[in-house]
Amino acid sequence: MVKKETQTIEALLDANNFDFSTVKVLDESGKIVNEALMPELSDEELVDFMEKMVFYREWNERMFALSRQGRLGFVAPTAGQEASQLGTVLATTSDDVLFPGYRDLPQLMEHGLPRHKAFLWSKGHVDGSTYPEDFRAYPPQIIIGAQYVQAAGAALGIKKNGRKAIAMTWTGDGGSSQGDFYEGINYAGAYKAPAVFVIQNNGWAISTPRESQTAAPTLAQKAVAAGIPGIQVDGMDILAVYAVTKAAREFAIEGNGPVLIETLCYRYGAHSLSGDDPKRYQPEGAQEHWRGLDPLNRFRIFLTEKGLWTEEREEEVVAQAKEEAKQAIQDAEAAPKQKVSDFLKNMFEEADQITQEQIEQYEAKENK
Numbered sequence: 001m002v003k004k005e006t007q008t009i010e011a012l013l014d015a016n017n018f019d020f021s022t023v024k025v026l027d028e029s030g031k032i033v034n035e036a037l038m039p040e041l042s043d044e045e046l047v048d049f050m051e052k053m054v055f056y057r058e059w060n061e062r063m064f065a066l067s068r069q070g071r072l073g074f075v076a077p078t079a080g081q082e083a084s085q086l087g088t089v090l091a092t093t094s095d096d097v098l099f100p101g102y103r104d105l106p107q108l109m110e111h112g113l114p115r116h117k118a119f120l121w122s123k124g125h126v127d128g129s130t131y132p133e134d135f136r137a138y139p140p141q142i143i144i145g146a147q148y149v150q151a152a153g154a155a156l157g158i159k160k161n162g163r164k165a166i167a168m169t170w171t172g173d174g175g176s177s178q179g180d181f182y183e184g185i186n187y188a189g190a191y192k193a194p195a196v197f198v199i200q201n202n203g204w205a206i207s208t209p210r211e212s213q214t215a216a217p218t219l220a221q222k223a224v225a226a227g228i229p230g231i232q233v234d235g236m237d238i239l240a241v242y243a244v245t246k247a248a249r250e251f252a253i254e255g256n257g258p259v260l261i262e263t264l265c266y267r268y269g270a271h272s273l274s275g276d277d278p279k280r281y282q283p284e285g286a287q288e289h290w291r292g293l294d295p296l297n298r299f300r301i302f303l304t305e306k307g308l309w310t311e312e313r314e315e316e317v318v319a320q321a322k323e324e325a326k327q328a329i330q331d332a333e334a335a336p337k338q339k340v341s342d343f344l345k346n347m348f349e350e351a352d353q354i355t356q357e358q359i360e361q362y363e364a365k366e367n368k
């Protein structure tokens, strides 16, 4: 076992390094605690990170309001996971293929998904899951963990095609207990396929706490059995998440195989807006504790001290998110009424016989 004396990128990406202590760059008081890992980012890029976190915090509020007005369908809140979601996706490029889970709409939107399509997906409309040919992503996965095997296969395809890109996928702490999770990381490891696997450990799989899901002290160490590097990172720290993900992407692209990243974060809200109440299962004080580690707060202090952030700018970004959500819901509501036949047609490139028969049955009804 190699013990990490200092956390360097090289040590973190060593598959024989079995030290999974949490990587941090920016602490909750907005101070840099590991200069060596500080990613090289311009002031503009730093500001962009903050703008995006503020945007999606407000977007989450808009989703809540629209859901309560009955204008959205399935909604999985994202507040508390901004650094985890954006720190990972901002280390990718449009050449990479994304396999998100149902909570990962912000990553898809950052990859270029039109905003109204995010709402159409929530409403269960087929147009929310139809993408342009050159948009390298799959619709959010509902079957927890299933995206890991898909990402492994896509990563192998990328390698065989000689492309300099990765497949990136996200699941939750709960997803990391699924068979698909282990199969995906094992397969990608065996083929040295360029995948970056992210576990967003937000502490809960609906009402099941992280501690009840596995005897493993960290989720990052699940990488050991697949023979690939595993890194646990402070998921409330966008600089640490970004630094680790960027290094993992380069490692994978250089032909070294996949990396598993566990981001420690929290979901402030309910599992979904369809009915669970976190007050009934989360221990008292947990929300307050995690809100004290908030990713926006610490980054706001950091940027304000550098003279790069103001309250006025924050208000502008919030207003912009409100405006864009308003436009996006209008566009989503203007979409043609959902047809079952369109859903069926979107299932396969070429429909099998049973699906084809169903398409015809539904078209006959719809055209009456």
Ligand SMILES: Cc1ncc(C[n+]2csc(CCOP(=O)(O)OP(=O)(O)O)c2C)c(N)n1
Residues within 6 Å of the ligand: 103, 142, 143, 144, 171, 172, 173, 174, 175, 176, 202, 204, 205, 206, 271
């Ligand atoms: C294979 C499968 N089993 C069960 C479910 C029902 N289910 C939906 S979300 C969820 C919990 C997932 O928790 P986690 O992976 O931690 O992700 P989070 O929701 O916290 O982001 C469960 C059990 C499902 N969607 N798929």
Ligand SMILES: [Mg+2]
Residues within 6 Å of the ligand: 172, 173, 174, 200, 201, 202, 203, 204, 205, 206
């Ligand atoms: Mg979870």
